[in-house]
Structure formats: structure tokens, C-alpha cells
Amino acid sequence: MSCTFCQGHCTLYAGFVVHFVRNIHIAKKELKDLFDQGLGDLHFDYEVKEKYRKKVISLEFKVYTRDNEQNQVKITRDDMLHYVNMQMRTYFPKNVDYIARTMEACSLDMETLNGIFEKIGKKIKEYNRSEHAAIIRFVLKEDFQIQ
Numbered sequence: 001m002s003c004t005f006c007q008g009h010c011t012l013y014a015g016f017v018v019h020f021v022r023n024i025h026i027a028k029k030e031l032k033d034l035f036d037q038g039l040g041d042l043h044f045d046y047e048v049k050e051k052y053r054k055k056v057i058s059l060e061f062k063v064y065t066r067d068n069e070q071n072q073v074k075i076t077r078d079d080m081l082h083y084v085n086m087q088m089r090t091y092f093p094k095n096v097d098y099i100a101r102t103m104e105a106c107s108l109d110m111e112t113l114n115g116i117f118e119k120i121g122k123k124i125k126e127y128n129r130s131e132h133a134a135i136i137r138f139v140l141k142e143d144f145q146i147q
Contacts (some may be wrong), residue, residue: 002103006113022116023041024121028043028044028045028046031043031080035064035066037068040119041065041066041067042063042064042065042066043063043064044059044061044063044064045062045064046059046060046061046062047059047060048060050128050129059069060125071111077110079111080106080113080114080117081106081113083117083120083121084102084103084116084117084120085099085103085135087120087124087136088102088136091132091133091136092133092137098146101147102116102146103144105144105146112144114137114143115143116139119139119143120136121137123135123136123139
């Protein structure tokens with residue numbers, strides 16, 4: 001079975017990480033060179049976020065633009081509600097009542113929604129995936145009195 005990403009130059013998953021990183025590294029270098037010459041508007045960087053033994057579990061990409069402040073994405077209330085709901089369903093799929101209580105608190109108060117949105121996003125970046133559910137539950141209990 002061939003990978004459509006590389007037009008059949010590799011077998012699917014065999015050496016995928018090496019292939020992926022090699023291609024991403026080339027694109028990263030080319031975009032950075034264009035950015036430094038003033039011919040491009042953005043470049044990116046990546047780093048390994050999480051590993052299990054020698055296996056890469058996740059990568060974190062950072063995109064840099066020439067006009068960071070002008071290009072910031074405006075996040076709406078609905079976007080924040082959707083994000084919080086998605087994270088709650090990911091980490092607490094069987095606890096429907098807990099999700100409902102959290103979403104109700106978010107719906108009633110914009111300040112609470114902003115706080116939960118920011119804290120969940122921050123904690124997901126700081127901790128390993130295996131710790132996310134416990135950290136989110138702790139933050140919701142301690143900072144927002146949601147049990």
C-alpha cells in the first residue's frame with residue numbers, strides 16, 4: 001500500500017516520521033529563507049511535544065507572520081463554547097452531567113467562559129495528554145467551583 005502524500009515513494013507508515021520530518025524540515029527552511037529575504041509573509045517552526053519511548057506522539061507547530069498583531073484571529077463566544085465543549089467531551093465522554101454543568105456555567109457568564117477557555121488551552125499545552133483530564137477537573141473545581 002502506498003502513501004498518496006508522497007506519490008508512492010514510501011510504503012504507508014514505514015518510515016513515515018523520517019519522511020514527514022524530512023519534508024517538513026525542507027519546507028521550514030525554504031519558508032524561513034523567503035521570510036528573511038522579505039519575499040514571504042510567514043514561516044513556521046515545530047518541536048516534539050510528546051514522546052512515548054522513541055515514538056513521537058505529537059508535534060507542536062508555531063507559525064510566525066510579519067504582522068502578528070494585524071493577523072490575529074478574532075475568537076467569538078461561539079468558538080470558545082465549541083472549544084470547551086469539544087475538550088470536555090474528549091476528556092470526560094461518559095460524564096454527561098459534568099459536561100452539562102460546565103457548559104451551563106460557561107453559557108451564563110462570559111467572564112467564566114473566558115477563564116475556562118484560557119485555562120484549558122494553557123493546561124493542555126503545559127501537561128502531557130495522560131494528565132489532561134485530572135488537570136482540567138482540578139482547575140474547574142478550584143478556580144470555577146464546578147464539580
